[in-house]
Amino acid sequence: MMNLLGRPDIEAGEVFVNFNQNDTSLAVATRSGYSLYSLSSVDLTLDKIYSCHTDEIFLIERLFESSLVAVVSQRSPRKLKVCHFKKQSEICNYSYSNTILAVKLNRERLIVCLEESLYIHNIQDMKVVHTIRDTPCNPNGLCALSSSSEHCYLAYPGSVTSGEVQIFDAINLHAKTMIPAHDSPLAALAFSPSGTEIATASERGTVIRVFSSLDGSKLFEMRRGLKRCVAIASLSFSTCAKYLVSSSNTETVHIFRLDRSAAEQADSKQTSDDWMGYSFFRYLSKTVTSYLPTQVTDVFSQGRAFTSVTLPEAGVRRMCAITTIQKQLRLLVASQDGYLYVYSIPSIEGGECQLIKKHDIRLDDFYAMDIKGRIYY
Numbered sequence: 001m002m003n004l005l006g007r008p009d010i011e012a013g014e015v016f017v018n019f020n021q022n023d024t025s026l027a028v029a030t031r032s033g034y035s036l037y038s039l040s041s042v043d044l045t046l047d048k049i050y051s052c053h054t055d056e057i058f059l060i061e062r063l064f065e066s067s068l069v070a071v072v073s074q075r076s077p078r079k080l081k082v083c084h085f086k087k088q089s090e091i092c093n094y095s096y097s098n099t100i101l102a103v104k105l106n107r108e109r110l111i112v113c114l115e116e117s118l119y120i121h122n123i124q125d126m127k128v129v130h131t132i133r134d135t136p137c138n139p140n141g142l143c144a145l146s147s148s149s150e151h152c153y154l155a156y157p158g159s160v161t162s163g164e165v166q167i168f169d170a171i172n173l174h175a176k177t178m179i180p181a182h183d184s185p186l187a188a189l190a191f192s193p194s195g196t197e198i199a200t201a202s203e204r205g206t207v208i209r210v211f212s213s214l215d216g217s218k219l220f221e222m223r224r225g226l227k228r229c230v231a232i233a234s235l236s237f238s239t240c241a242k243y244l245v246s247s248s249n250t251e252t253v254h255i256f257r258l259d260r261s262a263a264e265q266a267d268s269k270q271t272s273d274d275w276m277g278y279s280f281f282r283y284l285s286k287t288v289t290s291y292l293p294t295q296v297t298d299v300f301s302q303g304r305a306f307t308s309v310t311l312p313e314a315g316v317r318r319m320c321a322i323t324t325i326q327k328q329l330r331l332l333v334a335s336q337d338g339y340l341y342v343y344s345i346p347s348i349e350g351g352e353c354q355l356i357k358k359h360d361i362r363l364d365d366f367y368a369m370d371i372k373g374r375i376y377y
Contacts, residue, residue, distance in 0.1 A: 015361060017334035020062045021106060021147035022193070023239055023323040025049065026334060027069070028361045029057035034071070036062060036085065037361070042332065042342050043325055046359045050085045051374050063105045063123075070110065072100045080112055082126060086375060092126050101141025108152050109170045113141045118156060120170055130173045136160045142186060145170065146195030146213070153195050153213050157186045163202045165189065167213050179216040181209055188246070190235040199237065199244055205230035208246055210258065222256045222303045224248075238322035238329070243306070243345075245322050245331065251314040253333055255322070255345065255353075257306040307346055309333070309353045330356070338362035 016029040026037045026046075035051040056074035063069070067086040072079065077099045082091045094112070102113035110121040118132040136159055143156040152171045158164035163182025168175055182202035190199045191213065198213045206229060210220040222244070224230070230248040237244055244256045309331065311318070317336040322329065322345065331343040331353055340361050343353040 014336050015338045016058055016060065017319055017336065017340075017361070018060060018062075019236075019319065019321045019332070019334070021064050023236075023321040023332070024065055025062060026332075026340065026361070027060045027062050028334075029060050029071075030362070031056045031074075033057065034060050035361075036069070039323070039325065039332065041326070042330070042340070042359070043328075043356050046340065046361070049375070052085070052088075059100065059103055061103045061105045064107070068105075070103045070105060072103065082110075088375075094121075094126070094128075101138070102143055104143060104145035104154075106145055106147050106149065106152060108149050109145065109154075111143065111145050111154060111170070113138065113143045113156070115139055115141075118143065118154065120154070120173070130170075132156075132168065142189060144189040144191050144198070146191035147193060148191075148195035151195030151213065153191065153198075155189050155191065155198055155213070160185060163200065165198065165200060165211075167198070167216075176213070177216045179211050181211065182207070188232040188235045190237060190244075192237045192241045193239060194241065197237070197241070199235045201232040201235060201246065203229075203231070205232045205248060208232075208235065208244070208256070210244065220244075220256075220258055220303065222305070224254055224305070233317045234319040236319070236321050239324060240329075243322050243329075245320040247318040247320045247333065249315055249317065251311045253309040253311065253318070253320055253331070254305040255307050255309075255331065256303060257349070306349050307351055307353055309341075309343055311335070311341070334361070 018027045024039055026039060028035050033053040034057045036049040038047040038049055057071050058074055059072040061070045067084050069083050069085050071081050079093055079095045080100055081093045084091055096114055098114045100112055104111040108123055110123050112119040115138055116135055119128055120130040122129050136157055138157055146153045154168040154170045156166055158166040158178055163184055163186045165179040165181050167177045181200040184202040184204050187203045188201040196213055197210055199210050201208045206224055208222045211218050230250050233247045235246050242258055244258055247253050319334050321332045329345045331345055333341040338361050340359040342357040343355055345353055
């Protein structure tokens with residue numbers, strides 16, 4: 001449910017890729033236009049819904065499976081256009097004081113992120129209902145909007161020097177909570193489908209955390225690796241919220257399993273088991289780790305990846321989604337060099353993800369198109 005960070009400088013051969021809010025479709029934009037694809041049969045084929053030859057698009061967001069899309073072009077990076085692609089018509093447009101760095105949609109709100117401000121629009125009439133001004137400098141347009149209408153939260157960095165997350169209630173228009181998520185500045189944010197949890201990663205890229213967006217409590221902590229710091233490009237919860245996937249500037253994509261039942265069982269066992277059993281083990285663990293440095297204690301308590309995928313090369317920005325395709329769990333990896341990879345996900349920890357399909361999503365044929373748009377049925 002995340003996109004690669006928008007930049008008004010898509011290079012030749014690169015694409016902007018973005019999954020919609022429930023990972024049922026993929027938007028692909030290049031220097032010559034954009035296309036929308038259905039993911040319902042992605043194991044076999046990538047069905048094109050719509051294609052449009054227009055200005056270079058560097059940001060595009062589709063609202064779930066609707067015909068509403070929000071686009072920002074290279075030619076007018078301060079202007080947002082909201083369009084009905086099936087009618088091939090523009091609904092409205094808004095201009096802002098600076099370059100638009102990110103656009104987020106759900107069924108209640110449309111969010112426009114600038115470097116030092118956030119605009120909240122009502123999705124029904126597109127009117128601005130609130131503006132968050134003087135936010136910490138946010139040159140990458142890092143923000144997240146939950147897809148839930150019940151917990152319609154907006155998250156954005158609260159500091160340029162640390163990994164502070166500000167959670168804002170986008171319906172009632174007030175600050176919800178602040179989460180001191182990391183010591184170093186934030187690199188990635190993602191809400192769970194329900195909006196009640198938020199995943200975070202910092203610029204160091206070694207530790208990924210999941211917090212309650214309701215009260216800021218830490219729920220999970222996972223270590224991506226010990227060897228090197230990386231630039232996390234995307235985080236995404238699975239549609240069932242049982243998995244979290246991360247991609248980075250390395251060739252490895254990590255999948256973490258969020259085992260809530262195990263955590264709950266561990267808490268109950270702590271109170272019900274006798275002292276000589278589970279409780280004694282807990283006591284011994286705490287006693288030993290109390291003599292260790294905090295950094296070492298943290299490593300002992302962190303989870304590891306459930307499984308991972310190694311892609312052909314490093315240095316390519318990618319975004320990922322975990323969704324269910326024809327009742328089967330699938331990992332989808334869309335890369336900025338123009339490919340969509342489809343993997344199966346193993347049922348047991350340590351199992352291997354198997355490559356099912358590799359789709360070419362480069363839109364070279366746009367250069368030869370002389371029509372404004374085309375709808376595919």
